[in-house]
Amino acid sequence: MNSHILLIDCEDHEGLIHKITGVLYRNNLNIISNGEFVEKETSHFFMRTEYSGESDEKAIENELRALLPQGARIKLNKKEKKNIVILATREHHCLGDLLLRHYSGELNANILAVISNHEVLRELTENFKIPYHYIPHKNISRQDHELEVTNTIHQYKPEFIILAKYMRILSTEFVEKYKNMTVNIHHSFLPAFIGANPYLQAFNRGVKIIGATGHFVTGDLDEGPIIAQSIATVDHTQGVEGMVQAGRDVEKIVLAKSLKLVFEERVFVSNNKTIIFD
Amino acid sequence: MNSHILLIDCEDHEGLIHKITGVLYRNNLNIISNGEFVEKETSHFFMRTEYSGESDEKAIENELRALLPQGARIKLNKKEKKNIVILATREHHCLGDLLLRHYSGELNANILAVISNHEVLRELTENFKIPYHYIPHKNISRQDHELEVTNTIHQYKPEFIILAKYMRILSTEFVEKYKNMTVNIHHSFLPAFIGANPYLQAFNRGVKIIGATGHFVTGDLDEGPIIAQSIATVDHTQGVEGMVQAGRDVEKIVLAKSLKLVFEERVFVSNNKTIIFD
């Protein structure tokens, strides 16, 4: 089936849905699903439409642009698997889960490569026939290390970069270069426990619930737009290690859920928030 | 603010969204929120639109009918509180929760009266200044009892009848008379534990999670369209009474959630399922 995903966002005006669906209707395209939202604070309109049928994408886009307010963003793509590169450090659970979903065809993405600053995950990755790049960070400046990472990413031209427990802080340049393209899993219920060792922080605070957060990466550490969150209950019998363990399942499920939404192009970013059509 | 809710369901055709939103656009009405769904199995189209602006409801409906496929159902109402009657038996938690939400203005409905086959809940109800009708079921046939209940309901002309732990089985006549107007809270995670004593059944089965289900009432006991469900975890230390206790909070929250959806006209019934725009 020839499916397309149309994303539009623009200033809110009267009649937008009528006009946009009119373009699809006149081109004999069939709407499969449709979602609209107006953000009150900004008077901004968001719409995601999945449609099927034969269409000249460029022509559709031109017809739409003629009807929409100035400054409208229009994104029109075939519904396809995304190309991604994964960055990881030492932990198996998130990377392994993505490799498994990729292997079974469930991921909705092509994993082009895995990049890590350690060798630990090479065997796991290569078992699944995915290229593994070991880029050590020792005896090298942070800048040079990141340059090598960037060069390696560059050769794959991915649409998204996934941080599957990549435990290195990224420079503002890196983050800006891959803006709205980089998804991270943070092992806490943001904005609680920003930064290092969130499980230790959670243990010390004596919380009864821990969580994980999938978010786009921005220049501010752990402050990017949140895509998905989930939680697990804990109690006083669990030490830090028990929380880490309980957290692993939450992390991998939330990361996978975030990626499903992103890869199906269900996520708009507005200021520092997400608008999600699911 | 002059808000309306427009509900449409009909055979799926191309261009429906375009045509419907066109009517609103030409009448200078402003869409506040919009949801559409096509049920694949039946090729049936459902749409719920909330709009604001000055409109002649009858004219809008006529314009719409001219554009829609034959047999289309159109329901167009001012956004208003619903009028309801509550039936209950002996338990406080669901009725009490509804009375409280009504009192604080959160319920989105006017409670016109409470009807019960016991006297237990009179004081609670009358404390909130709501009329209480005690209709005992003893020494009277099931048919006569129900007739009296129906007559009492009739004098209030409610739009919805809420069974807030009403522990009497209703006749097919009653159910048909108030079809898609009667909402029940069942104290299990349907379709598990249909019928009497679901917590005892759950205890005997040794489940680790219990639940509650808000649903429209149909002729088949506990088989009506499900509106909302929720759960609570339990363990071996909880006897039947512990499950009943844990279940109370789930029941009252699920009932309130179901009613919020129904009173805001977010629920379509298709065959024996619900389509919910929330």
Added chain:
Amino acid sequence: MNSHILLIDCEDHEGLIHKITGVLYRNNLNIISNGEFVEKETSHFFMRTEYSGESDEKAIENELRALLPQGARIKLNKKEKKNIVILATREHHCLGDLLLRHYSGELNANILAVISNHEVLRELTENFKIPYHYIPHKNISRQDHELEVTNTIHQYKPEFIILAKYMRILSTEFVEKYKNMTVNIHHSFLPAFIGANPYLQAFNRGVKIIGATGHFVTGDLDEGPIIAQSIATVDHTQGVEGMVQAGRDVEKIVLAKSLKLVFEERVFVSNNKTIIFD
């Protein structure tokens, strides 16, 4: 049934469970349920035992003290309803829920009085035949207002003070006076969104889950030992008001859950954390 609750905490030593249960065994007391925990970081032992049978409480306590390490804390009480006073401000849902649970006999406590800095909740409270004290905070110093509150509390000699959305900050003196006796419901998932307007903070941060936290009150705002937490999912369609609304049900359920644990004496406080035997 003549039930008692025995709480012991002391330095961890070998044989503690054996020795403690020996005292109960020799006195022909029957253990109904039992929980023990050793906190590794502090090498501290905690035990909660519920037992039935005829016992001279003072004698039991003396026998226990002779066997336990120096500095052991022993608390031995009949299993009884607790006496409480509730402080509230303007919101109905938490107070109303507690009044309802009290009315139906589910609360495990006697509500002796409600104190508020507004008149809004008087009618609701008095409908349930509970004394209501209006202590306005306007045109009076913070200190004088709190003094009047304290004097009013004092006349009831409550075992616990419940802050059911009491929106005034309490002085260190107040908090110290009622240490481990004051339970608050905070309308966020602590430690996220400490302080004022947590729902506005949550909205601005674009979180996908909101929460509530029941905790003991200490001198540091919203930093006391956490008893229970729970969450609700939210999305981009909910404004601040939608989050406030969704949060109400979480708040009242978490407060009730926290109180159930506290009133059944299931909660130890160790440093700034809770150890809970449920």
Added chain:
Amino acid sequence: MNSHILLIDCEDHEGLIHKITGVLYRNNLNIISNGEFVEKETSHFFMRTEYSGESDEKAIENELRALLPQGARIKLNKKEKKNIVILATREHHCLGDLLLRHYSGELNANILAVISNHEVLRELTENFKIPYHYIPHKNISRQDHELEVTNTIHQYKPEFIILAKYMRILSTEFVEKYKNMTVNIHHSFLPAFIGANPYLQAFNRGVKIIGATGHFVTGDLDEGPIIAQSIATVDHTQGVEGMVQAGRDVEKIVLAKSLKLVFEERVFVSNNKTIIFD
């Protein structure tokens, strides 16, 4: 560390905890954690103790037996990884998740082999260096197929058999032979949707929550003692395939959770229920 797990269940008598902990105390063994439960309906006592220290297991058992009521069951083991064999059919997610947890050292068990009636999962299994036995069920009687499966299991002498989406019904003989040793993941919230195609059943019933259940296998299909359950929310937009997809994550997490409890010997079976010390 030299850790042991002691499991005792017997008729309830007074002083059992005192007597049992006395044996450990006199042998200079140090209790790490302890749980007790009395099932009221059967007046039966259950206790799980984890202790450390040098001990002659046989001597401890004899001392205990001398003190305990007749018919007491005593199980005393070193805390060790369990040996398991996994049966699967065609689906990747549960098997893959267990292979990953095994690979990263998180599983608390040694996977000795995977047996399947299809070839689909061979590559995945062998990538992780685990023996794979393909035992086709075509052109062979059910009895002969099961005999071959049993023979293959037999050569590994596993302590537990895990059905990770094994889609064949097992004979009563098989089930009896491996009683309380066989754990299954059922893809519904039991007892809802017993038998084949639970997601289709769930879709047809229009439920708003789906679930999965980890349970011991008994002669009655999907009727064995429940170990763990969990759920995921669904809505009208998800067809059967969407539910299957959403269900996969729940299934693998619940299976892993059930196995963690079983492998750490935290689960007693009493009649058809589980008593779990976690």
